[in-house]
Amino acid sequence: MEEIILQKIKNEKTRNYGFNLLVREYQERVYWHVRKMVVDHDDADDLVQEIFVKVWKNLSSFREDSKLFTWIYRIATNECLTFLKKKKRKYFVSLNDVSKELGEKLDEDVSISGDEVQLKLQKALLTLPDKQRMVFNMKYFDDLKFTDIAEITGTSVGALKASYHHAVKKIEEFVRGD
């Protein structure tokens, strides 16, 4: 599918169609990637739209030395981290306060509040630094290879493996001790 999308995008006449295919192919993965980071649906919705606008604007600068989906993930990851940084700066609150706010949103979500294990897992995730949380989500939920995550985050595979295993340990400890 990625090849077809790229073919359509390269051609000026079929670029719009190619972009439409791209959105339909990746929108759900991008949305869930973002939603797990920002928790709130409205924030996620706004960010996802912004991410795809950026993808559209930068299509001409996409070099095929990376996969299309890792390139999109990289844009999404940067947007999420920037959003969370701004949120902390805007409200002059510490990491713990933002985590508390996101934790309250978890409790409000009807679908998650019925699943005790998932709720505890998501709350445990909020205790991690944003970048580590992002890496955990990409490996655990999205099942990405460490080599792809390395390309997305610009971090070495070794450092990512260490970060992931450390995150798993922290999460398990948090849930067991809760």
Next chain:
Amino acid sequence: MKSFKIEDTDKGKQPFSVPDGYFEKLPMQIQSRIEAEKKPVLLKMPALRVAFAAAAILTIVLTVVFIDQPRTPEEMLAGISQEDLLAYIDLSGIEESDIYAVFDSDIDDLDFTDTNELDELQLEDDQLDDILIEYDLSDEYL
């Protein structure tokens, strides 16, 4: 949950809910946002448009009045009263010939003939006397 292991969670299931039909509408919303960004920013509110137009006009007027000052010597002199000019000439001792030289005129081309415009009016002597007395010109013309 003393024996909790990360593998125990159902990682295939998304943890959050989304509004019904969200992913069907999302491509259209993204397209609309892209279209909106392509268009130039226009002021939608009429009141704002009027305010900006008024501000633009005021800026132009102020620019003309305060910034676009006359630049030629003639325009600059036009802004000075005749009394002030004469007072300056008296004080500086400038001769008539100097003034003609400044304006780059050939003094020979100038007509210094002493004309009396009253002659052209074809007035009777009595009428002429009355006018000269009325305007206090008798010393000059009689």
